[in-house]
Amino acid sequence: xxxxxxxxxxxxxxxxxxxxxxxxxxxxxxxxxxxxxxxxxxxxxxxxxxxxxxxxxxxxxxxxxxxxxxxxxxxxxxxxxxxxxxxxxxxxxxxxxxxxxxxxxxxxxxxxxxxxxxxxxxxx
Numbered sequence: 668x669x670x671x672x673x674x675x676x677x678x679x680x681x682x683x684x685x686x687x688x689x690x691x692x693x694x695x696x697x698x699x700x701x702x703x704x705x706x707x708x709x710x711x712x713x714x715x716x717x718x719x720x721x722x723x724x725x726x727x728x729x730x731x732x733x734x735x736x737x738x739x740x741x742x743x744x745x746x747x748x749x750x751x752x753x754x755x756x757x758x759x760x761x762x763x764x765x766x767x768x769x770x771x772x773x774x775x776x777x778x779x780x781x782x783x784x785x786x787x788x789x790x791x
Contacts, residue, residue: 669693669780671763676785679753683789687748689763689782696744697721700766703737703748704775705759705787715761716748717771726771731757753789760784 675687687703702717716737717726725737731750739746746763764778772778 671782673763673782673785676787678788680790683753684751687761689746691744697741701746702764705761707759712775714773720768755789758789760786
């Protein structure tokens, strides 16, 4: 059974930082590209960042480029999202997801398994 579990969300002031983690189990983590998505109330789920199997290539949404950093530790079956300079518009439920090795696609429908999400709230 494939399981993805996010953690690290919480309440942070605008301009602050958070680091999200996603622990994976159930299949060979290093064989899958990983992505972070987010969904705010009333909005569609959107791509935030992605990283290929060996961490050698990453991709970011324009809205977070330069502020967020995705990384992975295959030895720990984990992927991370370092979020800096947080803005009110970054508030959402953040999800990690995986897909078979290949291009870092931005459509959520291209990803296979999803975590339950972790809430990020940004205050004034």
